[in-house]
Amino acid sequence: MKANDRLLRALKREPLDRPPLWLMRQAGRYLPEYRALRKEAKSFMTLCQTPDLAAEVSLQPLRRFDLDAAILFSDILTLPDAMGLGLSFKEGEGPQFAKTIRTLADVQALPVPDPEQKLKYVMQAVQLIQKELAGSLPLIGFAGSPWTVACYMIEGQGHKNFISARQMAYQAPEVLQALLDKLVEATHLYLSAQIAAGVDVVMLFDSWGGWLSPEHYQQFSLAAMNRIIALLKSDPLTAATPIILFSKGAGAFLESMSLSGADALGVDWTQSLSAARVRVGDRVCLQGNLDPALLLSSPEKVQAAMYALLDDWGPHPGLIANLGHGIEQTTPIENVSALVEALKSYSFTP
Amino acid sequence: MKANDRLLRALKREPLDRPPLWLMRQAGRYLPEYRALRKEAKSFMTLCQTPDLAAEVSLQPLRRFDLDAAILFSDILTLPDAMGLGLSFKEGEGPQFAKTIRTLADVQALPVPDPEQKLKYVMQAVQLIQKELAGSLPLIGFAGSPWTVACYMIEGQGHKNFISARQMAYQAPEVLQALLDKLVEATHLYLSAQIAAGVDVVMLFDSWGGWLSPEHYQQFSLAAMNRIIALLKSDPLTAATPIILFSKGAGAFLESMSLSGADALGVDWTQSLSAARVRVGDRVCLQGNLDPALLLSSPEKVQAAMYALLDDWGPHPGLIANLGHGIEQTTPIENVSALVEALKSYSFTP
Numbered sequence: 053m054k055a056n057d058r059l060l061r062a063l064k065r066e067p068l069d070r071p072p073l074w075l076m077r078q079a080g081r082y083l084p085e086y087r088a089l090r091k092e093a094k095s096f097m098t099l100c101q102t103p104d105l106a107a108e109v110s111l112q113p114l115r116r117f118d119l120d121a122a123i124l125f126s127d128i129l130t131l132p133d134a135m136g137l138g139l140s141f142k143e144g145e146g147p148q149f150a151k152t153i154r155t156l157a158d159v160q161a162l163p164v165p166d167p168e169q170k171l172k173y174v175m176q177a178v179q180l181i182q183k184e185l186a187g188s189l190p191l192i193g194f195a196g197s198p199w200t201v202a203c204y205m206i207e208g209q210g211h212k213n214f215i216s217a218r219q220m221a222y223q224a225p226e227v228l229q230a231l232l233d234k235l236v237e238a239t240h241l242y243l244s245a246q247i248a249a250g251v252d253v254v255m256l257f258d259s260w261g262g263w264l265s266p267e268h269y270q271q272f273s274l275a276a277m278n279r280i281i282a283l284l285k286s287d288p289l290t291a292a293t294p295i296i297l298f299s300k301g302a303g304a305f306l307e308s309m310s311l312s313g314a315d316a317l318g319v320d321w322t323q324s325l326s327a328a329r330v331r332v333g334d335r336v337c338l339q340g341n342l343d344p345a346l347l348l349s350s351p352e353k354v355q356a357a358m359y360a361l362l363d364d365w366g367p368h369p370g371l372i373a374n375l376g377h378g379i380e381q382t383t384p385i386e387n388v389s390a391l392v393e394a395l396k397s398y399s400f401t402p
Numbered sequence: 403m404k405a406n407d408r409l410l411r412a413l414k415r416e417p418l419d420r421p422p423l424w425l426m427r428q429a430g431r432y433l434p435e436y437r438a439l440r441k442e443a444k445s446f447m448t449l450c451q452t453p454d455l456a457a458e459v460s461l462q463p464l465r466r467f468d469l470d471a472a473i474l475f476s477d478i479l480t481l482p483d484a485m486g487l488g489l490s491f492k493e494g495e496g497p498q499f500a501k502t503i504r505t506l507a508d509v510q511a512l513p514v515p516d517p518e519q520k521l522k523y524v525m526q527a528v529q530l531i532q533k534e535l536a537g538s539l540p541l542i543g544f545a546g547s548p549w550t551v552a553c554y555m556i557e558g559q560g561h562k563n564f565i566s567a568r569q570m571a572y573q574a575p576e577v578l579q580a581l582l583d584k585l586v587e588a589t590h591l592y593l594s595a596q597i598a599a600g601v602d603v604v605m606l607f608d609s610w611g612g613w614l615s616p617e618h619y620q621q622f623s624l625a626a627m628n629r630i631i632a633l634l635k636s637d638p639l640t641a642a643t644p645i646i647l648f649s650k651g652a653g654a655f656l657e658s659m660s661l662s663g664a665d666a667l668g669v670d671w672t673q674s675l676s677a678a679r680v681r682v683g684d685r686v687c688l689q690g691n692l693d694p695a696l697l698l699s700s701p702e703k704v705q706a707a708m709y710a711l712l713d714d715w716g717p718h719p720g721l722i723a724n725l726g727h728g729i730e731q732t733t734p735i736e737n738v739s740a741l742v743e744a745l746k747s748y749s750f751t752p
């Protein structure tokens with residue numbers, strides 16, 4: 053269906069000439085053309101909410117680099133914004149909500165938005181991107197995990213350790229659970245709408261799952277993601293769309309995550325991919341996991357690290373080459389080129 | 403030697419009536435009497451550098467809570483301050499150095515300070531605390547791990563992910579290694595001086611080890627800690643002093659850490675202590691690992707969680723009860739009391 057179907061075939065664990073490669077945050081601030089567009093746009097939210105601009109930003113990295121997937125340019129917090137929390141990004145300060153969620157009444161007052169209305173700009177961007185891609189590459193859509201989105205809704209902004217949300221997990225688990233329940237419903241509708249609009253793969257970003265105890269990770273982070281996956285997999289309209297799940301800093305929980313129903317798991321750079329594969333067996337593909345800090349070194353070092361990753365992985369199917377977290381904004385362009393070239397120049401023995 | 407020797411006996415894995423308990427950052431901002439003293443003092447550094455005040459702050463939690471150890475009130479960045487980096491703490495902004503370390507020339511220009519001169523205020527605080535303790539409790543001294551201290555010296559301040567230091571690990575590993583070598587020497591002298599001044603136990607805090615790849619953790623974080631431990635254990639003046647090693651977020655590396663020569667390992671709250679014990683066997687004691695967010699809930703929940711930890715641990719020696727990270731500044735006093743009382747009221751079957 054796609055001229056380049058490496059990602060979709062890797063997600064089915066089919067044999068390939070080489071693994072697909074894409075980069076978390078590949079559409080973003082390390083690109084001068086992104087920074088130019090961002091400067092013109094009034095705000096970060098303007099970029100997200102203007103379909104033409106979001107589509108343009110999504111396509112920018114593909115004009116420079118021979119990557120194997122596009123990913124929608126958006127933000128995990130557009131969903132709570134659509135639930136009425138009033139999202140803004142102050143320059144250099146990160147996200148800020150006008151409202152926070154602290155009580156059961158706060159949760160009960162939250163609407164579950166119809167994504168075709170409140171997040172129509174996302175669906176329009178998806179359609180524009182797919183028109184431009186014209187079948188060349190698959191497009192990845194995404195949402196934040198309910199736990200991670202809840203962290204921001206409870207805190208009202210970014211935080212070094214999201215202590216308010218973690219406190220709620222102990223002090224008022226019923227409020228947190230009600231919020232997660234609502235986010236499961238809203239996230240399921242949101243991802244279903246992205247799939248209806250045309251994305252080929254969806255990814256759940258659980259940036260803050262790794263800050264929970266094992267019990268709380270299962271109860272509050274993974275359980276909610278499991279429910280979203282089950283809802284998507286049980287609906288004929290969304291069942292065929294592969295799902296990638298990424299809980300950053302949660303390498304200890306890979307076995308549980310591999311039973312989630314997701315097709316692939318993201319792995320951060322704090323463990324080896326081959327060791328992770330031994331733990332999850334052939335139940336899922338693995339995506340990752342070069343250190344974003346590596347891309348701040350030199351083309352030679354980037355090439356050596358990519359070769360080492362591929363040597364370590366060996367001739368197994370089911371690898372999606374990526375970073376272990378989002379690309380850093382100070383990443384030199386030539387190091388990204390070196391990463392792409394390294395994968396292409398590696399000698400894959402059949 | 404101490405009226406309450408539970409901590410020292412736990413570190414030898416001897417059988418005890420109950421495990422010892424102390425809390426990371428037990429001397430600090432959650433205590434109103436600390437906040438009052440901090441308000442009087444001109445700055446955080448004044449508290450650290452005035453032996454009377456540092457001693458007073460160290461003793462404050464012991465007047466409220468029946469804890470099994472005192473810990474020196476200080477900061478891991480006093481050592482690089484003594485190396486000439488010019489440390490200050492701006493209100494609400496965290497640490498800031500006047501200089502940063504980026505080149506081999508920067509590293510070579512760094513002195514290895516004589517702690518008896520440049521950090522004399524720490525040794526005087528230790529002596530004052532020991533005088534007040536009068537043999538009642540053991541006193542824990544500490545230092546930052548070379549990697550963690552290097553993170554701040556390279557970045558020049560706190561940072562959400564210390565990307566500059568992680569970049570140096572890839573781009574200029576010889577500069578990082580030279581800095582770590584110097585910090586190994588300086589930290590060894592510093593901890594030796596603390597032991598000479600009277601501390602009974604020393605702890606290495608590796609707050610940022612968990613942000614490294616497995617190879618870099620071994621090469622840059624653990625190797626430097628191993629060398630400090632070997633130096634301390636090979637000198638008759640320091641060999642008998644137990645060493646606790648804590649790499650936050652580095653639960654994946656516990657097996658390697660257990661071969662470091664440390665007597666005990668800190669464990670954060672993202673894994674169960676009993677699972678950690680299975681991995682390290684009887685080579686080391688384990689310290690931890692309640693979630694600091696738990697202490698923001700209620701006395702009943704704190705008690706239940708302490709009981710659950712003790713149930714899970716079972717009748718094994720070598721447990722040092724603690725949090726899995728520093729106590730949060732918004733922690734209610736009554737929850738700390740509940741934690742102490744829970745340990746004392748737990749029914750330990752012989």
